Amino acid sequence: MPRLTQLDDILFPVEEHPVFVSAYADTKERRISVPNKKALVNTRNYRVLGVVSRDYRLVTNREALNLAYECCGQAFPETKPAEWAVQASDAPQTGGYCYIDLAHNSAQLDFSLVQANKRPDAFGPFIL
Numbered sequence: 001m002p003r004l005t006q007l008d009d010i011l012f013p014v015e016e017h018p019v020f021v022s023a024y025a026d027t028k029e030r031r032i033s034v035p036n037k038k039a040l041v042n043t044r045n046y047r048v049l050g051v052v053s054r055d056y057r058l059v060t061n062r063e064a065l066n067l068a069y070e071c072c073g074q075a076f077p078e079t080k081p082a083e084w085a086v087q088a089s090d091a092p093q094t095g096g097y098c099y100i101d102l103a104h105n106s107a108q109l110d111f112s113l114v115q116a117n118k119r120p121d122a123f124g125p126f127i128l
Helices: 061-075
Strands: 014-025 028-042 047-053 084-092 099-104
Touching: 061 084, 061 099
Parallel strands: none
Antiparallel strands: 014 028, 028 047, 084 099
């Protein structure tokens, strides 16, 4: 199945909509509201992403990304926001969920005090 790997494809707008059921009685259709449920809809292609409870708090991928940038600053206070960049993004074609990786653009963890034969690969700070 194709994947969404470009950030622009993952940062689509989402809206909440009420959920209804079509019920038939004597060949007459009635639309009945489904209590305590709402649909999350990708408004770029009008695909339903899922049905959730009315109390569900929607956090868009864009909002989550902004929170991740804030998390980077809190977890690594010696860094500046401009030093962080999206390293990778991935979601199924349905867009029902996604993963976005942020990585620091230059810093690497210092393992110079670790014996050479026990030294791990060097990675910089990152947030998944």
